[in-house]
Amino acid sequence: MKEGRFHALWVMFRRLPPPSRGKELLAKLAQAEEEKGDAAQLAREFEALTEENRTLKLAQSQCVEQLEKLRIQYQKRQGSS
Secondary structure (H helix, E strand, C coil): CHHHHHHHHHHHHHHCCCHHHHHHHHHHHHHHHHHHHHHHHHHHHHHHHHHHHHHHHHHHHHHHHHHHHHHHHHHHHHHHC
């Protein structure tokens, strides 16, 4: 029975990449995880900026509306003078 387990371990061991290749794969995995984290952070920042942009557009349209009302009032005053 021990021989069977040994053979199975030996087969698994032979399938492992060489140490330098293993280090390379680990480095690539670490880089991919970091990039995934960066992408998630960028997505959160994009959502926040999109919401801020919506808020600013609303404020800008309200300012334009208010300015138009003031312009009309000013013109009425100028006409009645």
